[in-house]
Amino acid sequence: MIQLTEHTIETERLLERVRNRAAGAVVLFLGTTREVTAGRQTVSLHYEAYREMAEKHLAELEADARRRWALLECEIIHRLGEVPPAEASVAIAVSSPHRAEAFAAGQWLIDSLKRDVPIWKREQWADGNREWVHPGLAEAPTPSCNVDEAVGEITSER
Amino acid sequence: MIQLTEHTIETERLLERVRNRAAGAVVLFLGTTREVTAGRQTVSLHYEAYREMAEKHLAELEADARRRWALLECEIIHRLGEVPPAEASVAIAVSSPHRAEAFAAGQWLIDSLKRDVPIWKREQWADGNREWVHPGLAEAPTPSCNVDEAVGEITSER
Amino acid sequence: MKVRVQLFAAAKELLGQDSVTVEVREPATLGDVRVAVEAAAPALARTIAHSLWALGAQYATEETPVTGECEVALIPPVSGG
Amino acid sequence: MKVRVQLFAAAKELLGQDSVTVEVREPATLGDVRVAVEAAAPALARTIAHSLWALGAQYATEETPVTGECEVALIPPVSGG
Numbered sequence: 421m422i423q424l425t426e427h428t429i430e431t432e433r434l435l436e437r438v439r440n441r442a443a444g445a446v447v448l449f450l451g452t453t454r455e456v457t458a459g460r461q462t463v464s465l466h467y468e469a470y471r472e473m474a475e476k477h478l479a480e481l482e483a484d485a486r487r488r489w490a491l492l493e494c495e496i497i498h499r500l501g502e503v504p505p506a507e508a509s510v511a512i513a514v515s516s517p518h519r520a521e522a523f524a525a526g527q528w529l530i531d532s533l534k535r536d537v538p539i540w541k542r543e544q545w546a547d548g549n550r551e552w553v554h555p556g557l558a559e560a561p562t563p564s565c566n567v568d569e570a571v572g573e574i575t576s577e578r
Numbered sequence: 579m580i581q582l583t584e585h586t587i588e589t590e591r592l593l594e595r596v597r598n599r600a601a602g603a604v605v606l607f608l609g610t611t612r613e614v615t616a617g618r619q620t621v622s623l624h625y626e627a628y629r630e631m632a633e634k635h636l637a638e639l640e641a642d643a644r645r646r647w648a649l650l651e652c653e654i655i656h657r658l659g660e661v662p663p664a665e666a667s668v669a670i671a672v673s674s675p676h677r678a679e680a681f682a683a684g685q686w687l688i689d690s691l692k693r694d695v696p697i698w699k700r701e702q703w704a705d706g707n708r709e710w711v712h713p714g715l716a717e718a719p720t721p722s723c724n725v726d727e728a729v730g731e732i733t734s735e736r
Numbered sequence: 737m738k739v740r741v742q743l744f745a746a747a748k749e750l751l752g753q754d755s756v757t758v759e760v761r762e763p764a765t766l767g768d769v770r771v772a773v774e775a776a777a778p779a780l781a782r783t784i785a786h787s788l789w790a791l792g793a794q795y796a797t798e799e800t801p802v803t804g805e806c807e808v809a810l811i812p813p814v815s816g817g
Numbered sequence: 818m819k820v821r822v823q824l825f826a827a828a829k830e831l832l833g834q835d836s837v838t839v840e841v842r843e844p845a846t847l848g849d850v851r852v853a854v855e856a857a858a859p860a861l862a863r864t865i866a867h868s869l870w871a872l873g874a875q876y877a878t879e880e881t882p883v884t885g886e887c888e889v890a891l892i893p894p895v896s897g898g
Contacts, residue, residue: 431589432589435608439610441612442612442613442614443610443664444609444611445610446607446608447605447606447608448605448606448608449605449606449677449680449681450603450605450606451677452598452601452602455600467816468744470744470809473809473811476793498816506599509816509817510816510817515610519607519685519688523685526681530677533816533817534815536795536814537816538809538811538814539816539817540745540746540815540816541815542745552746552815554745554783554786554813555813555814556786557782557786557812609898625897626826628825628871628874628892631871631874631892632897634874634875656898668897668898691898692895692898694876695895695897696890696892696895696897697895697896697897698893698895698896698897699897710827710830711896712826712864712867712893712896713895713896715894
């Protein structure tokens with residue numbers, strides 16, 4: 421099952437859903453908001469998705485993972501909107517008869533998600549700056565704009 | 579932190595303890611009782627430890643993992659006594675700034691635990707048989723003994 | 737024909753709008769749409785150079801034919817997870 | 818001297834007791850203890866052949882010296898996790 425949600429990811433319910441009497445292993449991965457990145461303080465991350473395409477793509481990742489490994493359950497949840505430090509922006513939970521598959525599928529799913537699924541994060545830095553994270557886009561030629569928290573139309577690139 | 583416990587492993591509290599504002603990744607591994615192994619039905623698993631040595635060894639595994647990877651938190655919990663199907667006998671939870679370390683440490687910890695830590699499981703099969711699991715011990719020369727649930731002194735080897 | 741291109745993240749903020757509509761001559765490909773967007777919104781040039789395109793909510797190459805009913809989107813480098 | 822060897826899992830159930838105490842001549846090694854246990858409890862021979870030994874709650878080789886105060890344990894192949 422895949423899900424995009426504006427709410428806190430409920431890990432206990434997620435683990436309940438992947439528990440399975442045929443499973444010997446459960447692997448849960450949480451991607452959490454890190455407060456400090458390269459020495460800069462993050463207030464929160466804001467996630468935006470191209471929802472229709474992201475849902476389609478996540479469902480394909482689940483189907484691919486189920487084809488590649490003997491999974492019993494496979495859940496991918498991505499949170500959208502604001503995600504404060506230490507909270508999860510993404511959760512991937514898989515169960516399988518043996519642990520090797522669960523670890524391999526979990527790693528492959530998060531790697532694939534981060535590489536391909538049309539979801540973007542914007543850093544809200546403690547110094548007031550905001551910037552969308554677009555890996556590979558060269559440093560912005562213009563300096564990042566210092567904006568009020570209330571504004572948010574203007575951004576800079578990494 | 580490491581722990582041997584006779585009680586259900588509380589995953590939500592475990593995840594709370596490894597959550598960290600400096601973490602970008604949390605990996606939780608659960609080893610759960612599988613109902614069917616090689617076509618035979620398991621009623622439950624029973625775990626026994628050489629407690630003093632197991633605690634010492636688990637603490638060393640935690641210390642080794644913290645030396646090898648940049649972990650923020652690292653928790654290992656092993657349950658002892660009866661563990662019914664779909665419940666966790668072991669939980670390993672780690673957090674780290676980036677996901678590669680969390681996955682690598684989680685896998686290394688469960689592999690090392692299963693290889694070295696003096697904990698043993700006994701299968702309680704649905705057909706009434708019980709047997710201690712001792713990998714590498716050849717098939718028992720005597721057939722396994724069918725015992726009442728109430729007895730349990732007699733066992734066979736795998 | 738008119739083609740509406742959905743924008744996200746930095747591209748959306750650079751333009752201050754969540755889509756841009758361009759006119760292309762039929763038959764058109766995603767490459768033709770790209771050229772038209774670059775002309776209509778020069779501010780997006782650098783972003784476009786590093787972006788992929790989606791057609792019908794799937795990644796597609798610039799050779800892919802586009803009709804007026806197609807859902808087209810500019811996909812800047814992703815950063816979910 | 819007397820050395821008490823802790824037993825676990827199948828070894829404990831085979832003997833119906835959680836330890837076996839053997840007499841060894843000083844100075845003794847874990848190897849001497851092993852020989853004495855095999856003589857005292859022949860039922861454990863196959864298990865011992867596949868087991869490791871622990872001294873003071875740590876794995877130790879058969880060359881390791883043993884004193885009467887040592888905590889000695891027979892560690893059959895483990896299956897935790």
